[in-house]
Amino acid sequence: MSTGHFGPSAxxxxxxxxxxxxxxDCYIGYHHSNMRRCHVYSVPLNMECMRHxxxxxxxxxxxxxxxxxxxxNLEIKMNNSIERVIDDPQSDLFVIKPIDGxxxxxxxxxxxxxxxxxxxxxxxxxxxxxxSSILLEAIYDKLDSETKRRIQFLLAxxxxxxxxxxxxxxxxxxxxxxxxxxxxxxxxxxxxxxxxSNTFWIWFDYNNRQEMTxxxxxxxxxxxxxVCSYIERFHLRERRHEILQNNWLFKCQCDICERxxxxxxSDEQWASYSKDNDFxxxxxxxxxxxxxxxxxxxxxxxxEHYHHSLLxxxxxxxxxxxxxxxxxxxxxxVKYSRTxxxxxxxxxxxxxxxxxxxxxxxxxxxxxxxxxxGLEKDFK
Numbered sequence: 001m002s003t004g005h006f007g008p009s010a011x012x013x014x015x016x017x018x019x020x021x022x023x024x025d026c027y028i029g030y031h032h033s034n035m036r037r038c039h040v041y042s043v044p045l046n047m048e049c050m051r052h053x054x055x056x057x058x059x060x061x062x063x064x065x066x067x068x069x070x071x072x073n074l075e076i077k078m079n080n081s082i083e084r085v086i087d088d089p090q091s092d093l094f095v096i097k098p099i100d101g102x103x104x105x106x107x108x109x110x111x112x113x114x115x116x117x118x119x120x121x122x123x124x125x126x127x128x129x130x131x132s133s134i135l136l137e138a139i140y141d142k143l144d145s146e147t148k149r150r151i152q153f154l155l156a157x158x159x160x161x162x163x164x165x166x167x168x169x170x171x172x173x174x175x176x177x178x179x180x181x182x183x184x185x186x187x188x189x190x191x192x193x194x195x196x197s198n199t200f201w202i203w204f205d206y207n208n209r210q211e212m213t214x215x216x217x218x219x220x221x222x223x224x225x226x227v228c229s230y231i232e233r234f235h236l237r238e239r240r241h242e243i244l245q246n247n248w249l250f251k252c253q254c255d256i257c258e259r260x261x262x263x264x265x266s267d268e269q270w271a272s273y274s275k276d277n278d279f280x281x282x283x284x285x286x287x288x289x290x291x292x293x294x295x296x297x298x299x300x301x302x303x304e305h306y307h308h309s310l311l312x313x314x315x316x317x318x319x320x321x322x323x324x325x326x327x328x329x330x331x332x333x334v335k336y337s338r339t340x341x342x343x344x345x346x347x348x349x350x351x352x353x354x355x356x357x358x359x360x361x362x363x364x365x366x367x368x369x370x371x372x373x374g375l376e377k378d379f380k
Contacts, residue, residue, distance in 0.1 A: 086153065089187055093118050094226060096190055103155055104190045105225050112220040114310050115346035118199065120211045123183030124151050125168075126175070133162040140164055150186045157249045170248065173212065175203045188214050194227035194254040195240055200311045201228060204351065215347065218307040227254075234274035236260075237267050273301050280319045291323035292332075314343035321362055330371040337363060341378045353379065 086096055092109060093116070099105045112118065124147050127139050140148065156166025171189035172182035188201060191214065198220050204211050220226065231243050237260040244252055260267035276294040295316060302312045317340040324333035337359055344359075345352045360379060363372065 087150070087186070089119070091119065094187075096187065099192070099225070102192055105192050105227075106187065106190055108220050108222050108224050108226060110222045112216045114216055114218050114308075116216040116220075117349070118214040118216060118226065119187055120213045121185045121188050122211055123175075123185055125184045126181055127168065127172075127183075129174070129180045129182050131168070133165050136164050136168055151184055153186075154184065154189055173201065175205065175212075179203075183212065185212055188212055191226055191228050193230045193244065193248070193250075193252060195229055195233055195252055195256040196254060196306065197227050197229040197233070198224070198307070199226050199228045202347065206354070215310075217310050232274065234271055234277075236271045239271075269301070270305070273298055273306075276301075277316075277319070280316070280323065288323045288326045291320065292327070292329075295320045295323070310343060310346065314340060314347060317343065318359070321359065325362060325366045330367055333363075333367060334371050334375065337375065338378055 086104070089096065093112065094106050095109050096104055097107055125139060125143060127136055131139075140151070143151070151164075151167060154167050154171045156163065157170045168182070168184060171184055173185065173189065175181045175183050183203075191199065191201075198217050199214050200217050201212050201214050204213060214226070214228070230248065231240060235243070237257055240257070241251055244250060256270070260270065276298045279294045280291045280298070299313070299316055302309050302316065306312060317336045320336055321333055321340070324330075324336060340359055341352075341356060344356045348355045356379070363375060367375075
């Protein structure tokens with residue numbers, strides 16, 4: 001929370017919250033800039049408190065300081081107006097640190113190989129993509145106190161919204177492609193955006209495993225910030241900035257955006273990758289040869305301009321299999337299948353068979369036996 005207009009007075013917060021006898025788990029410093037005085041109260045950190053300090057009317061300018069008093073935590077001082085505490089992830093792979101102008105960010109503790117599983121997290125809270133504040137509060141109220149505390153730690157970019165709505169809008173992640181359900185995560189939600197991400201996340205939901213997994217998309221050096229694209233990566237720069245501004249209220253200043261601002265040809269080449277991907281998915285027989293050409297062009301782009309992305313390379317090899325089949329280019333199909341299987345094993349780990357079933361079914365249904373030599377071993 002930052003300096004702004006807050007309606008309830010310090011005395012009102014004190015009388016409505018503190019005198020109820022709750023055990024305090026945070027301090028709120030309520031500073032009136034126009035009166036040059038500061039009240040510091042010990043109050044419970046809950047949604048009622050957040051509503052009191054976030055809803056208001058003009059005329060009462062203040063800044064808020066929050067300090068969560070929980071044992072065995074890693075203290076992080078954000079800036080002069082906010083003091084916060086974050087749970088130590090106790091990970092050998094990443095650490096959470098403050099970044100000027102960004103809040104918090106996730107950084108690599110050591111060199112990470114491409115495909116490294118950085119962290120797996122169960123959602124703090126799941127909810128439909130378009131949820132009202134009433135529905136969000138109903139879901140939130142059923143959570144235990146520790147989960148609520150972690151949710152309240154997350155920052156909202158749109159502070160004028162209902163507190164919980166702001167947190168969910170800022171930090172939620174879709175649980176799957178085209179999913180109508182989102183989730184809040186404690187550490188993964190702290191990963192910042194970059195149009196050239198070095199990580200990606202995948203939602204696993206079966207056999208009682210409901211986890212979001214953050215995976216290295218390329219080799220990452222120790223000390224490098226771990227970033228992921230919040231949006232479809234391959235739009236024109238202007239469109240990317242429009243989406244980010246409308247949804248998260250910031251302007252991306254990554255290296256890709258700075259380069260595209262100066263080099264419009266590079267920007268257009270970047271956006272053309274998405275068009276080529278869409279073209280590959282058009283399975284009409286008249287387009288199949290064009291799909292093969294688009295595949296070669298896209299693969300070259302990923303290798304030369306997008307850090308040999310693990311995820312993009314896998315998706316390209318996965319999507320080109322049907323055009324190969326339609327053209328009866330069996331040798332190419334087998335070659336690309338093997339690459340997709342190898343990369344799929346890296347991405348999906350022990351669960352790869354579940355996600356590579358379409359490849360196996362396509363091969364068994366379409367590929368002549370003489371071309372299948374050794375493929376069974378690739379699936380094991």
